[in-house]
Amino acid sequence: MIDFLLNGQPRHCEVTPDTSVLELLRETLGQTGTKEGCASGDCGACTVAIGETDADGRLHYHSANACITPAHQLHGRHLVTVEGLADRDTLHPAQAAMVACHGSQCGFCTPGIVMSLFTLHEAQRGDERQLPTPLTPQRLEAALGGNLCRCTGYRPIRDAALTMSEHPDVQHQWLDAAAPKPTAPAPDAPFAQPKTLAELVELRRRHPEARLVAGATDLWLEVTQRLERFERLIDVTRVTELNRIEVTTLDDGREGWWIGGAVTYSRLEPWLEAQYEPFAHLLHRLGSAQIRNRGTLGGNIANASPIGDTPPVLLALGARLWLTGPDGERELPLDDFFVDYKQTALRKGETIRAVFLPRPDTERTLKVWKLSKRREDDISAVLGAFAWTLDDGVLRDVRLAFGGMAAIPKRAHAAEAALEGQPPTPAAFQAARLALGDDYQPMSDVRGSAHYRQLSAANLLERLRLVMAQETTDSPREVMLHAYAH
Amino acid sequence: MRTLTKLDAPSRETTDLDDATTRVREEQRGRIKGDGPLARDAQPHTAVSHQHAQAHESAVKHVTGRAAYIDDLKAPADCLHLALGLSPVAHGRLTRLDLDKVRAIPGVVDVVGFHDVPGHTDIGPVFPGDPIFVDEAISYAGQVLFAVAAESHRAAREAVQAAVVEIDEQPASLDPVAAAERGEFVRPTHVQQSGDLEQALAEAAHVIEAEQFVGGQEHFYLEGQACLVQPTEDEGVIVHTSNQHPSETQKLVAEVLGIPFHAVTVEVRRMGGGFGGKETQASPWACIAALVARRTGRATRVRLPRAEDMRVTGKRHPFHNRYRLGIDAAGVIQGGEITVIGDCGYSPDLSEAIVDRAMFHSDNVYSLGAARVTGHRARTHTASNTAFRGFGGPQGMMVIEAAMDEIARRIGEDPLTVRKRNFYRPGRQTTHYGQQVDQIALLEELVEQLEASSDYWARRQTITAFNAESPVIKRGLALTPVKFGISFTAKHLNQAGALLHVYTDGSVQINHGGTEMGQGLHTKICQVVARELGLDLATVRITATRTDKVPNTSPTAASSGADLNGQAARDACVRLKQRLFDFAHEHLYTDQGLDREDMRLEAGHLVAGHGESERRIPWGELVQAAYLNRISLSEKGFYATPLIHYDRATGQGRPFYYYAFGAAVAEVSVDTLTGEYQVDRVDILHDVGDSLNPAIDLGQVEGGFIQGMGWLTSEELKWNEAGRLLSDGPATYKIPTFGDLPPVFNVQLLEGHPNSMASIYRSKAVGEPPFMLGMAVWSALRDALASLADYREAPRLDTPATPERVLLAAEALRARHSDWPPVGRSDTP
Incomplete structure (x- = not known):
């Protein structure tokens, strides 16, 4: 009812x-x-x-x-x-x-x-x-x-x-006018709407078969496209703890925020504008307003699609996950989360409670570039997210992550190694571009051929070099289109 | 005795009679006489403020959600819902189809297949070849094997999955070029030839030669295929359908059921988009639903889920084109050869006429000289490709527009210069199929105006300078013209009927053979009637298109809706008007008599005489007087386009009543590292003759351009090796969206050029021609890429020109023209 x-x-x-x-x-x-x-x-x-x-x-x-x-x-x-x-x-x-x-x-x-x-x-x-x-x-x-x-x-x-x-x-x-005061659904309602994390954990314990739903932007395709039936769903959107954005300091001393798993993209967008502008710009191109109003950060991660938009960015930023399950809570670097195609390190009954984003470091730079057939409301063919520190003319702590290049969102460790400790020279970047061949063997699908993916991913590294050169030399030359730069 | 409604409206008119009279008089005097029966407006129009810029007749219903589409129609509570069982493979033989489990599922009421059809099983629209259900031979992935009728849509869809289907799968033929080489055609090859092309090629200063692939296009009408069929008390059915061709659906439903045509009534109020995709391909669902409705005696509904719609129905034909053209030193075409291969899919459908139209348009606005144009209709194992705005014309034009860019690079001139040199011109005015192009001055003026208004040459300089300095971002500019032939090339379709009723309160109802799919046809027809009868638009109401009101109609296609039905509606009005004038002359003001000469209907009155002797009779009074004197207030109208003919045996004739023209200038920026691009500015000038409704025409021009741009850029159809469509939904098939609207988009209708032929009020058809304006974007992308080769080479850029294709074209040019280190290619597995 x-x-x-x-x-x-x-x-x-x-x-x-x-x-x-x-x-x-x-x-x-x-x-x-x-x-x-x-x-x-x-x-x-x-x-x-x-x-x-x-x-x-x-x-x-x-x-x-x-x-x-x-x-x-x-x-x-x-x-x-x-x-x-x-x-x-x-x-x-x-x-x-x-x-x-x-x-x-x-x-x-x-x-x-x-x-x-x-x-x-x-x-x-x-x-x-x-x-x-x-x-x-x-x-x-x-x-x-x-x-x-x-x-x-x-x-x-x-x-x-x-x-x-x-x-x-x-x-x-x-x-x-005020909406009708909702009557609390029966605790065993087939569409459960818990309000606290404790209730959520308890519901999941009682109904291990129940699927979780938040924005339903992907889950519901199982109903409309594949005619699945859901006997029981647990809605996480009203769980207080999952909707918080909280300032935190990790055990390793890193400062940042815990972003609740059920925080929608729409809520993140203005917040990220102030923290990580390139990430905010990516969100503007993620789905549509209708999707961003409903889709959640936790959903995008747990979905574990190789072409999800936020995971490469979160990998480049060194994000961590706070997981809550029947056996308590644990933390996990996102690097360890994606195991294989649509497989994650989530254990049975575990929920992504929050995602840690470090406070922006003025010494570090983030770039996020998404390639798709259509600029708006399209799924990535390739998405590159790059973070680095330029320390005395040398690249440090280089993190390069890509979507669309492997079965999971994945860092380019070989390419990172080619750049780590190097000055941003054409030679270093040429080595990184070649190293991408070791990092990834992408596949061909409806969004792009393997060759295009390999080539454009390599060229994103060339763009990265040009952007760095532009920032250091103050060159007026455009290196990317303004429609994609805003 | 019947009483007549008391009229209070007419007196309302008399209060501002003087103003209205003056305005109408001026208008009348301002009209000029054409060489046909129709005069034209002398007033120039300025887009939306123009007197004829009326809103769409359903606009308020659209925005309030009250406009009903098929799936919104209320049906009896026991209405059945259909779902289709589709072939998962592209080619093979159906060896087993066991539907027992399907029948056993709760909620399932009926299951039908090939052997349940009482009448015709082939529902090919023009030529045979489209079985209503698979008997044995499977010809494409998505072909209909059977249908399930159940109490709910969901139950029907679920039940489909229980079918046991066994298929002896065979390799699918998916390459139209290979099919053409093997002689696998759905219709015979056709050739058009004029002059000695071998001589022209031998004497040419240069011969240019290339091939191209032009991709297909999914219609992506927002309302998918849908119909609702109700059984009648005798052997027939009433079919509500989202459909561009009700008469053909009537015919096919009757044939499938084995009943006379008069037992079937087809009704179309409006479509949520058609674009050609509901010309032939809306019928199968109506036939299947009619079958179930007759078997069960229950109303039956079909609506195809989007992915099924995209898999089952045909699309715009992909084309493989080749050309070999001889040019002189100035880049002027002397003659040559063009071959187009249309990928027709598994059956003829409309492919005969579609490939013909590609051939008719392979010249676009350019004289080909001594030329031979050959058109093949290749058979492949995909859905049967079908009509789509432009009907092969766009694919044909792409050949010659590709050649123009190629010629320009070869002789080192600007592509616009080369294009203008090749325009049809005095002495070179005849097409390769023998038709004279009569408005060559219009074309020249249109392009010159656009050249100036778009500031083409100054921007060309800026762009060339920018590109010389910019290593990654390259900008491109192109002006491409359009000449599109108006008429069905199947001559018999160039006819239309209308039915006009005037009721005794003076309100008017018009019905005609055309269908409304958003193009504003009904609005224009109402405007024609209001104009002829001198009435407010509100007095005229249009009703749903129905086969029992106007019979034997043509599809609403070939941009012809307003041309044909407008004339038919006008014909009905003229006939009724004459009758009312005769009546008024004989029966009203009998003491003094009304001057029969120059009697007219204006501003809600019948007006006779001038000055002192002028007499005005309000419309409502006239109508009631006529009724009481037993004068019929109903009339039918008819129209058949004159002058047109085409002889397929010789490939010569005058297939088109006239041509519509237009041109677009597009500027793009390309990121040559990623293949991403943006359209920075578009300027359009388009010829609609004297517009029937400038607001609607502007909408057609803008919408057509964006749709054409989508076809050539982001809309990519992809099949896997087994012939299954992968891009089967909006998640994978990307039509333009809001952000693809160019930030600068200047669109104008050409003014001061009435149609040279006696079309309805000297207007021109506007449905299809603007679609091809989108070619400017493609040509501009090639221009941007050519800068990588210092404009010495026109890169091959097949379509859709996705970022992937653009990047690969850029890489290919760089490999030949610069020392850019090879990226990606060498390290690709």
């Missing part, structure tokens, strides 16, 4: 653990304005807005792909769909602007686009004490990059985003 507000109306529904928000809307509630385009979270046609209250008691709306969002996660939330925006015949600014700008052609992606515009509009409205953030190209891309449109070519949609504030606002009372 779940309780939520649908466009301001209280709803009380019985759903199975593997029911998606989209199925609930279209099949149970007969609300067909929200469309299914792909059932894999890649097209945005099913975009809805979910409102939840933050720690300060403020209600925030974020966009999500209804096709891969578990219906149970609506419990105690607001769900806003395209049917709820207009006030009788008065269109919401997101809608009015789309009409005025001729932003719909076939109209099938339009409800999703309207909902992404709605969340952007809400974010702009946001906190009255703050001025709205300017709608920069980057901001628009971030808000709309997850909504595919096959008809318009996006120009009129861009215009709609830029002009919606000129249309009179439609302010439903219920937009700011």
Whole structure:
């Protein structure tokens, strides 16, 4: 049983653990304005807005792909769909602007686009004490990059985003209303939503067969694409400990933060802007807003995909994991976590509680470069993450990690060795590029050939050399495209 | 006795009569006469502020979620859901298909296969070759073996997995070039020839020769294939379908069921995108659902999950092209040979006409001189490739645009200079298939305007200077033109019908044979009717396309929707108008009489006479008077395109009523270390004649460009060695997204050039032509890469030009033209 507000109306529904928000809307509630385009979270046609209250008691709306969002996660939330925006015949600014700008052609992606515009509009409205953030190209891309449109070519949609504030606002009372106080689900509910780590550990002990779910951005493909059924799921998104970002000092004296396993990319993005800008920039290109609003750092690591975006960066930064399991807690360097294709060092019943990120060291530099067919919302063909210290003209503590080059996210130890202790000369980097042949034997797949992967990974090291040279010589020459550099 | 609705609307009009009258009068006077029956607007339009720039008729429904697509339609509670059993292998023989376990699964109501079909089992749209279900021969991975009908979509999909399928797998033929060499064709080879090409080649200053691969394209309509079929009380069905060709679906459903066509009604309100992918390939699902609906007596729904949709349906044809052209010292083509091989997949589908259109467009805007163009239709073990915006035209144009870049490098001139030298021009005005290109001055003016507005030459200098200094980032610039022939090349399809009803409250309903897939056709048709009848757009409503309203229609394809159906709707209006004028002349104001000459409908009135003697009768009153006098208020219209013909025996004729033109300038930056690139700026000038609706036309131009750019850049179809499609979803198949919109995107419609032919209000078709503007991006990428060879070589760059292809092209050039140390290649296992 779940309780939520649908466009301001209280709803009380019985759903199975593997029911998606989209199925609930279209099949149970007969609300067909929200469309299914792909059932894999890649097209945005099913975009809805979910409102939840933050720690300060403020209600925030974020966009999500209804096709891969578990219906149970609506419990105690607001769900806003395209049917709820207009006030009788008065269109919401997101809608009015789309009409005025001729932003719909076939109209099938339009409800999703309207909902992404709605969340952007809400974010702009946001906190009255703050001025709205300017709608920069980057901001628009971030808000709309997850909504595919096959008809318009996006120009009129861009215009709609830029002009919606000129249309009179439609302010439903219920937009700011408190969500229904969720009744606590029965402890043995098939979709369990523990609030503390202790509860989580206990649930996992009692139900070792249950799968964990957070953003469901990958897990739900098993339902929609492979027709798996989940009898029992444990939702980690409401576990307090997994949502914290805490300052810490490790036993070895390193200072940094423990980032909870259920912290979403969207929450990390602004935080990382201040700490590790290149990492933040990578997150801007990870999935879409709808995915970043739901996907978690812990999920990306535990998933152990060889083409996951964050693991190479975390490897380059020397991240550590804090694991909680039935036998207590332990720490593990991320270097030791990925064992083989989709296999990790996680023991039975263990959960990634937090990920350690060291405090940025002014002497160290991080570069993160992702290669994909499409700049936005695409999966890496190759991802390189590089960290080093330049000490008296010599490279120290060089950490080079790649995704897409092996069965696991993996450091390039041979290439690292070729650079370690060397000045950043063309010869040293040529040696490192050749050494990559020892580090990796990539495979060919739909995202790129083995040859391309080997070649472009080697060329990323050449880019690295050029960037270092640029930084030391103040050369004005561009060594990478600004679209990829922002 | 029937009472008529009280009208209050007409008096509303009279309050601002003077303004309206003045405006309409001016408009009337401003019209110029063409050589056909249709006058044109004299007012130039400025895009969206133009009087005809109406919003899409469904815009408000789109943004509120009220616009219903097939899967949104309410169905009876006992509606069945279909799922398909697909072949996992590309080529083989089905040796066992045991569906007993499928039938036994709870929720399963019916299971159908080849032997359950009462009528035709071949549903090939034009030529035979498409079995509704596999009997024995399996021809592609994704071919339909059987279908399951169950109480829920999920139950049907799960049940499919219980089938026992045994297949004697055979090696799949996946290489169209090898297939062509072995003579494996779905249709015979066709040749178009003009002049003595051997002589032209022998006398040429240079001969250029190259080959290219042009990739296919997935339609990626956002609404996948879907239909809902309801059995009727007699032997028939009503089919709701997302479909560009309702009449063909009607025919195929009737044939599969073995019933007369009149027992089948097909309805299409709108599609969530079509792009050609629902011209022939929407029918199979309707046929299968109709079969189940008749067998069970229950409404039956199909919606293909995205991955299945992508595996089962055909795509834009990949092409392998070759050319050998003789040029003079100035780079002007004297003659030569072009061969195109279309990868048709396993069956003919529309491939005959698609490869023909590639041949018709292998000249683009350039005179080929003495040329022979040969088109092969290779058979391979993939889904049957089909219509997709441009219909082979884009793949054909890629040959000659590749050649233009090649010629430019060979003779050391700017590619734009070379392109302009080769344009159709006085004395070289006839295509290789014998049609005269009549608007050559328009082309020249269009390109000159764009050259100036895009600042082509100054930017060329800047870019050349930048590239000389920049070792990694290289910038490229290209202007590519488009000439696209408008008409179905199958002559009989160039006809259309419309049905016009006027009701006694004065409201008007129009129906026609075209379908709405987002292109704004219904909006344009409503505008035509409103304009002809002098009414507000709100007075005219369009209804879903239905085979029982307008029969025997052509597909909404070949960019022809507004051209054909607009004329048919206008024809209906003109006929009704004449009848109302005759009636008014004979029956109204009988004391003084109304002047029959120059009687007109404007601003919601019938107006007769001028000045002192002018009489105005509100539309509603006119209509009610006509009704009470037993005058029919319903009319049908018809149109058939004149003048067109083509003789396949000689490869000569005039297949196109007219040509639409356009040109684009694209600037790109390429990272030659990684192959990443960005499109920095695009300028477009496109010819739509006198626009029917500039806002909608602009949308078609912009959307077409972006879709064309996607085709040539990020949209990569990949199959494995066994012929299974790997890129079967948006996670692996990347259409352009928001960030691919160029930061500078100047798009204009060419003004002051009405269609030279008597098209509807002198407009031009706009659906397909802008698609090919995307070639500018590809050519600009080649230009950027050519800088690595100091512009002495045009690199081979097959499409889609993914970062991988761009990087490999850059590496190949560097290997030949610089001392850049070899990277990667030598240390690749």
